[in-house]
Amino acid sequence: MKLNLKTEYVKNIAVVFSGTAIAQTIPILLSPILSRLYTPDDFGIYALAMSIGVCIAAIAASQYNHGIMLEEETHNAKKVVALSIFVTISISLITLVALVIAVFGFHISSLENIKSVCILLPPYVFFSGVISSLNYWNNRNKKYKIISKGRVISAGVTIISQIILALIFKITPLLLLLGFVLGQFCSFIFLFFSTPDLNSGLFGGSYFASMKLFGIKYKRFLTYTSFADLLNVLLLQLPVFILTRLVGVAQTGQFAFSNRLLAMPIRFFSSSVGEVFRQRAIEEYSQRGNCSKVFFQTFKGLFLLSILPFTILFIFAPDIFAFVFGEVWREAGVFTRILTPMFFFKFTVSPFTYIYYIAGRQKEDFLVHLLMLVLIISAFWGGYTWFKNVNSMLLLYSSSYVSIYVYYMVRSYCLSKKQLTSIIYN
Numbered sequence: 001m002k003l004n005l006k007t008e009y010v011k012n013i014a015v016v017f018s019g020t021a022i023a024q025t026i027p028i029l030l031s032p033i034l035s036r037l038y039t040p041d042d043f044g045i046y047a048l049a050m051s052i053g054v055c056i057a058a059i060a061a062s063q064y065n066h067g068i069m070l071e072e073e074t075h076n077a078k079k080v081v082a083l084s085i086f087v088t089i090s091i092s093l094i095t096l097v098a099l100v101i102a103v104f105g106f107h108i109s110s111l112e113n114i115k116s117v118c119i120l121l122p123p124y125v126f127f128s129g130v131i132s133s134l135n136y137w138n139n140r141n142k143k144y145k146i147i148s149k150g151r152v153i154s155a156g157v158t159i160i161s162q163i164i165l166a167l168i169f170k171i172t173p174l175l176l177l178l179g180f181v182l183g184q185f186c187s188f189i190f191l192f193f194s195t196p197d198l199n200s201g202l203f204g205g206s207y208f209a210s211m212k213l214f215g216i217k218y219k220r221f222l223t224y225t226s227f228a229d230l231l232n233v234l235l236l237q238l239p240v241f242i243l244t245r246l247v248g249v250a251q252t253g254q255f256a257f258s259n260r261l262l263a264m265p266i267r268f269f270s271s272s273v274g275e276v277f278r279q280r281a282i283e284e285y286s287q288r289g290n291c292s293k294v295f296f297q298t299f300k301g302l303f304l305l306s307i308l309p310f311t312i313l314f315i316f317a318p319d320i321f322a323f324v325f326g327e328v329w330r331e332a333g334v335f336t337r338i339l340t341p342m343f344f345f346k347f348t349v350s351p352f353t354y355i356y357y358i359a360g361r362q363k364e365d366f367l368v369h370l371l372m373l374v375l376i377i378s379a380f381w382g383g384y385t386w387f388k389n390v391n392s393m394l395l396l397y398s399s400s401y402v403s404i405y406v407y408y409m410v411r412s413y414c415l416s417k418k419q420l421t422s423i424i425y426n
Contacts, residue, residue: 023148023155030159031261035325037166038176040257044249045173047256049117050180051237056095056121057128058233066357067214068136069282076214077140078198081133083214088129096122117177124177127184134191137198139279146194150187158183231369235376236263239397242380247390251331255394258321258332258339262313266347273298278354281416285358295352295416299409302348310347314340335394342398345405352412359415368404375400 027034038046065084071077099118131150138146162179169175243252277298284291313320314337321333356365379400383393 023151026156027159028261030163032324033163034159035257035329037163038171040250040253040328042171042173042176042253043256044244044253045117046176047240047252048244049121049173049177051240053121053124054233054237055230056091057125058230059091064214065133065136067217068133069140069278077137080214081137081198084133085130088126088133091129092122092126095125117174120177120181124181124184127181127188131184131188131191134195137195142279144276146191150191153190154183154187157186231373235369235372238376239394243390246384251390254329254332255335257329258335262336262343266343273302273351277351281355281358290417291355292413292417295413298351299348302351306344306347310340310344313337334391338391338394339398342401345402349405349409353408355412355415359418361415368407372404375404
């Protein structure tokens with residue numbers, strides 16, 4: 001039985017991982033075309049708009065979608081899906097109203113460059129929140145092939161749309177975000193029609209009546225996890241905001257291009273493993289009271305898998321970027337080299353932070369994110385004040401993240417060994 005569980009676990013990871021690999025290989029292979037169609041300035045403005053959208057999307061479902069995994073009864077999990085989607089719709093509408101007022105009602109100098117793309121942020125927030133809820137539902141039911149196909153569709157449509165739009169219309173940052181939203185839309189359509197068991201009667205009267213009850217039940221995710229995840233996303237987007245302010249959109253575009261090619265694939269690969277890990281970890285906690293075995297098994301695999309590619313990146317990143325994408329993008333390779341240690345720990349550690357949710361340590365996770373905010377702001381302030389160059393800022397930024405990830409790794413392992421009589425979720 002143990003052998004079958006281990007085989008199933010590895011198989012599920014392979015299914016999600018292979019789909020994610022394809023989803024990330026497509027944009028990487030086509031990025032040399034993209035880098036010759038759009039300029040660093042285009043990527044800088046696109047990155048700034050995306051950073052605003054990502055921060056809003058972080059709270060789009062108020063993290064109630066974690067309850068989809070934790071509910072024991074299927075019909076109750078379905079009600080949590082309805083709650084998550086309802087909150088997502090509400091936040092998307094609020095975003096639309098707020099952006100119309102902020103961007104078109106007032107003159108805000110920092111938003112002048114992204115006015116043309118802001119109109120696409122509400123649909124971005126909507127699709128992001130709903131796709132997340134649908135993926136949690138499929139994760140709960142171990143439908144990993146559907147999750148993988150959805151990601152391949154999103155990545156493929158995004159990069160192809162961005163290239164085709166650039167060939168047809170006058171090149172602007174708007175086309176980059178439009179291509180991304182089109183990718184999300186196609187992924188949403190696929191996931192929606194791939195879950196007929198979920199869609200039937202999802203918003204019936206009984207589901208609306210239950211929303212308040214489940215909202216109260218999972219209030220800890222609303223009060224702590226939503227803000228922790230918002231802080232986490234804000235920390236990830238903070239370099240874009242700060243670099244745009246201090247060094248301009250050109251160098252921000254270099255950073256954004258590096259981030260596009262490395263941080264996003266790493267996040268998707270980690271989340272692919274994380275999706276399978278959290279389902280297995282919840283099972284082990286329910287059956288054995290801890291999940292230390294699956295923690296060690298998963299960490300060992302991620303660590304061995306990441307050593308070679310990150311070593312190559314650290315040594316050859318500037319030359320690789322200059323050769324593949326053009327000499328104008330060499331600086332993006334320099335940034336990648338500086339950030340490689342951070343990417344390495346992010347890849348190997350981030351799936352295990354879900355243990356905080358299983359163990360009911362949302363408040364502790366929130367406090368760690370507050371500490372991260374202080375460290376990141378201090379890193380950029382120190383780098384700019386003492387050294388006056390972007391490389392020093394990014395070096396301190398990377399070092400700060402490495403220290404936090406080391407703490408998360410040690411603490412998550414300690415929590416994975418802790419005996420729990422039941423999963424804590426409220």
